[in-house]
Amino acid sequence: MWERQHELAAEKIYKMCSELGGFFLKVAQVVGRPDLAPAAWVRRLVPLCDQAPATPYDDVQLLIEKDFGRRVDDLFETFDVNPLGSASIAQVHRARLRGDKNDVAVKVQHPGVQNLMMTDLRNLQAFCLFLQKTDIRFDFGSVMNEMAKQIGYEFDFSREAEAMEKIRHFLHENNKKSPVLVPRVIRDMVTRRVLVMEYIHGIPILKLDDEMAIRGINAGGKMAAAAKQNILKSLTFAYGQMILKSGFFHADPHPGNILICRGSEVGLLDYGQVKDLPDELRLGYANLVIAITDNDPARVIESYRELGIVTITKCENEEQEMLRLAQTMFDSKLPPGVEQLQPFSEESSIKKIAVQGFPEELFSVLRTVHLLRGLSLGLGISYSCAEQWRPIAEDALRRAGRLKKDREMIKSRKLSTFRRTLRRR
Helix, strand or coil: CHHHHHHHHHHHHHHHHHHHCCHHHHHHHHHCCCCCCCHHHHHHHHHHHCECCCCCHHHHHHHHHHHHCCCHHHHEEEECCCCCEECCCEEEEEEEECCCCCEEEEEEECCCHHHHHHHHHHHHHHHHHHHCCCCCCECHHHHHHHHHHHHHHCCCHHHHHHHHHHHHHHHHHCCCCCCEECCCEEEEEECCCEEEEECCCCEEHHHHHHHHHHCCCCCCCHHHHHHHHHHHHHHHHHHHHHHHHHCEEECCCCHHHEEECHHHCEEECCCCCEEECCHHHHHHHHHHHHHHHCCCHHHHHHHHHHHCCEEECCCCCHHHHHHHHHHHHHCCCCCCCCCCCCCCCCCCHHHHCEEEECCHHHHHHHHHHHHHHHHHHHCCCCCCHHHHHHHHHHHHHHHCCCHHHHHHHHHHHHHHHHHHHHHHC
């Protein structure tokens, strides 16, 4: 009975998001996650990551010709009329520049989408003010302010091109082989609304199981599980380096932005949402990663203070609930005993602990981790990014001269706990 009800609800949400467009397509990306929604919702909403309603080709042609001042036929030897994919802000076409042998990807902004999206965001900000008055006690205001700022950046493709080149350079400089493939920007072929880049051959991660079936591989077998594990390992390792070592990172790893290429290499697309994390937050998050992997509630609370996360709680087992909240918010692996996020459940950490202050600039880290969680669960793998990121976090703290001091604090804290235990006896 419930499965049928979920299917009906999913169809209604799909139609609403498709028809309204704008920010509601991003809502579909968030809601359609396996750690948050029923399977029927995920199946119906996930396609909106890269199969949203497209702009007609005539409008695409007019926009390109207006921005470059030349006819499409003069710029491109071939140009596929049907887009490879379409999302909330833009769609991408496969093409080939005149005088070149390699294909390119042409990202074109949907006309009028900026005004529509920003109107949606203003309405959502008003709704969040109401939501804060319910028993979900979270600083939604800070989250919405950061979201509005980040989405505003997405409309400038020149900024995106710079971010793409910066991340591509960083990953190549810090690895013998980059853990993910980042498209190369085609010089002199970028405007605020059009971005031409290297075309990366691959299949969308959403179609990975279908591709395995075509090749006669059991999607639920050991070979498939090993391939999926390697895909997640490469992707999350790249994010660990970007967030904890650089602080400048791609902040939108939803399924529509990930390709699986030859040899299980991962292609990471769409650099409209990037974040440059201040050092104090980068190092504070490194400290939190270590606290999560150590299952250390006291260090979690210290990390919250350092990051500027303000919490109020009167629940029993306060320290353990703080740890569960950290695991829920900042690790891709759900806390023990939790199969799906239930923010309105009485047992939810978000219901038990009021998050009254949340730093706006940390929202992109939170969103990235939750999208990585959705990916891992969608692939059928429970995967902890915090565990993988621990060595990177330790290295970041060591370089900042903080690791030795942190270890001394841990020893002191453990000694104090031991002494209190003895006194009780």
